Amino acid sequence: MRVLIATAVESERRAVTRASGAGTPAVVPLPFGGDLHRIRLGGGPRSPGRPAGAKRTAADAAEPAGARPESGGAEPTDRPAGATGQPAGRQAGVVADVVVVGVGSAAAAAVVGSVLAVADEPYDLVVSAGIGGGFAERVPVGGLVVASSVLVVDLGAQTGTGFSDVAELGFGVVVHQPPPELAAAVAAATGGVLAPVLSVSTVTGTEERRAELAARHRGAAAEAMEGFAVATAADLHGVPTLEIRAVSNAVGPRDREAWRIPDALDALAAAFAAVGPVIEDWHQQRHQREPS
Numbered sequence: 001m002r003v004l005i006a007t008a009v010e011s012e013r014r015a016v017t018r019a020s021g022a023g024t025p026a027v028v029p030l031p032f033g034g035d036l037h038r039i040r041l042g043g044g045p046r047s048p049g050r051p052a053g054a055k056r057t058a059a060d061a062a063e064p065a066g067a068r069p070e071s072g073g074a075e076p077t078d079r080p081a082g083a084t085g086q087p088a089g090r091q092a093g094v095v096a097d098v099v100v101v102g103v104g105s106a107a108a109a110a111v112v113g114s115v116l117a118v119a120d121e122p123y124d125l126v127v128s129a130g131i132g133g134g135f136a137e138r139v140p141v142g143g144l145v146v147a148s149s150v151l152v153v154d155l156g157a158q159t160g161t162g163f164s165d166v167a168e169l170g171f172g173v174v175v176h177q178p179p180p181e182l183a184a185a186v187a188a189a190t191g192g193v194l195a196p197v198l199s200v201s202t203v204t205g206t207e208e209r210r211a212e213l214a215a216r217h218r219g220a221a222a223e224a225m226e227g228f229a230v231a232t233a234a235d236l237h238g239v240p241t242l243e244i245r246a247v248s249n250a251v252g253p254r255d256r257e258a259w260r261i262p263d264a265l266d267a268l269a270a271a272f273a274a275v276g277p278v279i280e281d282w283h284q285q286r287h288q289r290e291p292s
């Protein structure tokens with residue numbers, strides 16, 4: 001099966017690819033700039049829990065045409081730079097393409113939508129992954145949140161009586177729903193908190209705004225910037241979506257000194273080291289229920 005993982009920045013991309021334990025990712029150039037970093041998510045039938053840095057197997061070496069190793073090595077071929085190269089979807093296990101989309105919803109939707117549009121083989125799942133702010137009563141800094149729902153919380157209109165979102169205004173949706181059984185299984189496998197994740201355009205920086213969001217979205221455990229956009233692009237292409245956030249800072253008054261980005265990136269890497277078998281099981285069960 002094939003998964004597209006969208007991170008906002010390179011450091012998040014590196015944390016996710018660290019998880020593969022299969023050595024250097026293959027790099028597939030994209031026709032509109034940027035690359036996919038192709039990894040195999042560990043723990044599946046072909047990569048049973050191999051530790052990072054361990055010797056690669058023949059299965060690991062099945063790199064896509066048009067791909068090159070991440071650092072140095074062979075040049076890319078002149079194969080048209082569709083997103084995928086060879087049909088990774090026919091291989092056993094979870095093949096994940098990790099793409100850096102940039103910070104914020106516009107960049108995330110543009111890049112993920114474009115990758116899905118040019119893919120030679122369909123993806124089975126799209127994941128928005130990265131660091132985020134955590135609501136302290138639900139998750140500590142360094143902890144992990146798996147989205148039970150993905151909500152955009154500042155898309156709407158400020159009225160005399162408060163904020164009305166675009167759904168209330170009759171213009172669209174404000175929530176995407178990851179497959180519940182997959183989100184729950186990923187949370188269980190990673191030790192993550194299963195809870196709503198908010199998508200914002202402006203990082204919360206005051207107690208007043210934190211309290212407003214917490215009151216309006218009871219149960220929310222994290223906020224970040226790209227999840228809703230990634231889910232919107234995936235939904236347009238009929239692909240299920242997931243959001244996984246490692247908490248780098250508490251939602252609330254701005255305090256750059258209190259950010260723990262390295263801890264969050266470690267938590268993100270640990271999460272992706274654990275999710276491969278869970279995602280693969282979900283995919284297999286889904287196809288047993290809905291044979292194509």
Ligand SMILES: O=C(O)c1cccc(C(=O)CC[C@H]2O[C@@H](n3cnc4c(=O)[nH]cnc43)[C@H](O)[C@@H]2O)c1
Pocket residue numbers: 008009102103104130131132133134200202203204205223224225226248249250251254255256
């Ligand atoms: O300048 C600040 O005070 C500030 C505080 C937190 C994050 C930022 C960013 O610009 C990072 C945006 C980037 O990271 C994700 N992220 C991380 N923490 C948060 C957060 O508390 N609220 C929203 N997004 C966050 C986000 O998904 C972006 O990719 C600046």
